[in-house]
Amino acid sequence: MRLLALAAVAALLVGCAPTAQPAAPTAETLASACSAKGGTIQPVGKAQIPTCVIPYADAGKACTDKSQCEGQCVLEGNLEAQGDVTGTCQKTNRQFGCYARVVNGKSTGAICVD
Known part of the structure; x- marks a missing residue:
């Protein structure tokens, strides 16, 4: 009986053993x-x-919404545009500096990213 209990504990411990992690x-x-x-x-x-x-193939193309770009439609610079705006398609998948996203022809407000 004692041997059976030890075997059960050993089986539980094996289940808790760390598994090899991918490199x-x-x-x-x-x-x-x-x-x-x-x-x-x-x-x-x-x-x-x-x-x-x-890099995005449509980088710099005029746009009024993300749906027209591979990446985002943006206005570059530290500005607060009002009214209807036209942006440009993002150059790469990494957007740094100051910019505002353009959604349905409107600026979402400027943000600066380091």
């Missing part, structure tokens, strides 16, 4: 995955963190 991706793996999406690893933001930056 963290290497810099080469991340760069390769980024390249496959058409991007490059670049230092971004104030902290200059290496990040996959993917």
Whole structure:
């Protein structure tokens, strides 16, 4: 009976044992995955963190809403536009600096991102 109890406890403990974790991706793996999406690893933001930056094909195209762009429709600069506005399609998947999103031809208000 005691042997059976020990076997049951051992079975429970085996279930609690840590499992092998997948290896963290290497810099080469991340760069390769980024390249496959058409991007490059670049230092971004104030902290200059290496990040996959993917350019958009419609960068700079005039727009009045995100639905017209691969990324966001934005007004660049530290401004508070009022009334109907026309923005431009975001250049890359990383938007830094001062800008306002344009939704249905209206500015959502400026934001500055480091």
